[in-house]
Amino acid sequence: MTPEILRDLLIKSAEALDWSVETVDEFTRPQFRGRAGGEREATLQHVFGLRLGSFPVLVAQVRLESEQMKEDLRNLHGQMVIARSYMRPDEVINAHILLCAIATVPLDDWRQVVDLTERDERVCRKIVWVPNRDALKDSYDAFRARTFLATPWLTAGTMVNAPLDHNQGLAQRILVKNGLSPMAAERWVELSKQNRDDPDSLVAELDFARTSE
Incomplete structure (x- = not known):
């Protein structure tokens, strides 16, 4: 599974909410805004910049093996620092890295590796999608439900004359x-x-x- 698929799914989800969607190539540039030189040694591959509504996003892949994941996240943190120089001041707080996980070998402890990644909120919030090829839609829906694209109120049942103040009396x-x-x-x-x-x-x-x- 590739981050291109995650990128396309995210765009469709945002469009379904009638959000504005913008591809932002500047987020993946190797140098800071307004600065000549000082480029990264190499441009990261398979990284995409998006603006989904008011949320600036980097979409990328991450390897689930622990040491490789550390390397990937170190590079992506550096890219996000650069990307923030292209963001509006009011949207930096909403910056996310949304990751498509890949594994080159079977892993028994991938849930623990993903949990450690998502709890590390240095630089910005990170959320990992671990695709299930046999149930791609379900695995993506579960991922989307953990992001800013979640809209649980659209599927919640309507309750008429619900008590709003249980503290009365x-x-x-x-x-x-x-x-x-x-x-x-x-x-x-x-x-x-x-x-x-x-x-x-x-x-x-x-x-x-x-x-x-």
Whole structure:
């Protein structure tokens, strides 16, 4: 599986949300914006720059073997630092590297390797797609659901007249649970809502409400 496939799937997902989509070649340039010389030793292969809505993205491949992955990520971190010089100041915080994983040998611990990669948020957020050739759509959908392209509200069921404030009456219920009568608890809540400069008078009224039943 190639990062070109991931790139194309990401574009389709963004377009399905009616987001603007832009291919940004500048994100993969070997030198910083406005700086002559100082280029990277070699341009990275199979790396693509995109702008998906307000999210600037590098799409690339990463090898799952631990040492090779470290090398790939080191190079991609360097590329992202360069890419950020071409980003608008307000979008740098949204920068992502979205990775298509490849494995040259069978791996039993690839989940641990991917987890370590994704938890490392130095430079920017990174999310790894491990394609399943036998269930490509399902594996991509699971990947997309972990990214900024997820839209769970589009598939959530509609609930009519749902209670929006489960905290209403909470203080009163706790007071009753801890020994106050419902009437005293209601009075305590009313007293707590009043603005007053004399805390001693509040204490006296709270005590009176408790003992005057």
